[in-house]
Amino acid sequence: MSIEKNDENLFELVWLGNSSDKILSEINFTSEFTNNNQLKEYIIDKSDCSIIVILSESMSVDITSLIKYSQISAIYNEKLICLYCLPRMISLVDIYMKNKQQEEIKQKKSDQLYLSNILLIIRKYWFLIGLPISILIAYSFPNVGKTGGYIRSEWTVKYGCIILIFFLQGLSLRTKQLANEVLRIRLHIFIQIYSFIIVPFLVYALSLLLTRTSMNKTLIFGIIIMSSISTMISSNVVMTKNALGNEYAALLNAILGNILGIFISPALIFLFMKNSVFDFLSTTSNTQYKLDYSHVIKKLSLTGLVPLFIGQIIQLLWTKKIMYIQKKIYFAELNSLALLTILWSVFSTAFSTGSFQSIQKIDLLILILINCGIYILFSLLIIIIARLPIRHWQFSEKDTIAIMFCGVMKSLSMGILLINALYDNTNQYISGLLSLPLIMYYVVQLSIGAIQVILLKNWIEKKLNKPTQILKHNAHIQSQNEDELKRNESKNINVKY
Structure with a gap:
């Protein structure tokens, strides 16, 4: 015997007890009562109904006073243990309550799955979630994090956090694993030329075209600064690894790029600043x-x-201890938290000086589109160049992934550090505007980069699976040929006989 879909409302499920005692929150009760008299009045009005009562353990109720009512089919405690049931309704009530319990379990699992998915998203994208929150806090309380503010962020944040970021990066770098990649000179030269020459000069040419428009000139030069800085260390290595690329090539070039960037990036900035259009900077x-x-x-x-x-010296001297500490403290998350603190300080200063008031909404929209265009365009260009079918030139798929991330991604911490070094807290208005393209590009590269990881991983997996598929196909053909040969031999034997 089973309860059909149209019999789901065969019973009315009621709760007798205080609302605070109700632990079966997932079950939808028809009615809830806090005392015996309320329930009795309800029962009298429901002369044609079959009622199942869920009784709170905190209620001292004489069950015999309830079972005299024919409408009550069963009584359960809050743990869903049956205390009473009409003999003729035992089967139906049992099935009905089992269905209710299954619904409760499904609801709990659904809620747990929903919560776990939310927590997973927050954990994975907490930086992107934290960015607008930090901006909102900076907007609401700019005097806290601004330069010269309550916490003296020009020292505590803009230097303290940046030093912490580079120190943590030094602790995290396992340079002993890079021995096999050092001699791949062609790959390293290509990445560094692309990152420090091709990208900056092409973006500079684009920026000169933008100066002929009404777009804010400081924002335009911020785009130039963004294109001139070195690549990231942590994010592009992680993305390369997740996309099944050559993570060691990415790591080596990230280190090399950041060291070279100390000297090359300022030189590029000073070179581009010589243009009379940017004299005011x-x-x-x-x-x-x-x-x-x-x-x-x-x-x-x-x-x-x-x-x-x-940080690197400490890592080399006490590698095992640093690895143990890294697992406990989570260097990557601490690094991102320090970066988020820097951004909060930058926005606090920008809001306090009114840097963003001079920016039109159309400029922000154009800036976002330009950043997206720059990232996508240069990503495609470097992949095409790396995969050109030229003898002794074409890079492998895994190397191409490392080349793409290292050649296109830009370090936000290095960019903020460079702007601070340029103006030394003497022109916070300009510093705030120059930082904006960097911050937007950082968000763009993380967002689009996450999509690229999925696409590039599929690309690598298809390449890896292709030889296996060919072998299976060849084995299948060989098996068919052997079967055909056996059939022919069998026919020949039959003809002889």
Whole structure:
């Protein structure tokens, strides 16, 4: 005997007890009562109904006072243990309650799955989720994180957090594993030329075209700075690994790029700044301070290069201990948290100085589109160049993935550090605007990069599965040929006889 779909409302399920005692929150009760008298009044009005009562353990109710009502088919406690049931309804009630329990279990599993999915998304994309939150906090309380504010972020954040980021990167780098990649000179030269020459100069040419429009000139130069900085260390290595690419090639070139970037990026910036269109960027609010290449190199080295080397030395000396600490503290998450703190400080300063007030909404929209276009265009271009079918040139699929991520991705922390080194807290208005293209590009490359990982991983997996499929196909053909040969031999034997 079973309850059909049209019999689901055969019973009315009611709760007797305080709402705070109700632990069966997933079950939908027809009615809820806090005392015996309310239930009795309800029963009298429901003369034609079959009622199942779920009784709270905190209620002291004489069951015999309830079972005298013919409408009550069964009584259960809150653990769904049957206390009473009409003999003629035992089977139906049992099936009905089992269905209710299954519904409760399904609902719990559904809720748990939903919650776990949300937590998984938050854990995976917590940085992107935290970014708008940090911007909102910066907008609401700019005096806390701004330069010269309550926490003196020009020292505690813009230097403290950046030094921490490069120090953690130094601790995380396992350079002993890079021995096999060192001699691949052609790959390294290609990536660095693409990152420091092809991308910056093509973006510079694009920026000169943009200067003929009404777009904010400081934002345009921010795009130039973004294109001139070195690649990221952590994110592009992780993405290369997840896409089944050559992670060691990515790691080596990320390290090499960040070291070279200390010297090349400022040189490119000063070169591009010589254009008369960007003359206004050469002046600062401090008349005694002048933009100087050697000064910038010194600051970049002290805040970026030195912590990186110190972290690497410590990692080489105490590798096992550092690996143990890394598992406990999660260097990557701490690195991202420090970066998020830097962004909060940058936005706090920008909001306090009114940097964003001069930006039109159309400029922001154009900036987003340009950043997306730059990332996608240069990603496709570097893949095409790397896979050109030229003898002694074409790179493998795994190398191509490393080349793409290293050649196109840009380091936000290095960019912020470079801007701080350029203006040394003397022109916060310009610093805020110059940082905006960097921040937007960082979000773009993480978002599009996540999609690229999926596409590139499928590309590699298809390449890996292709030989297996060919072998299976050849084996199948060989099996068919052998069967055909056996049949022919059998026919020949029959003819002889």
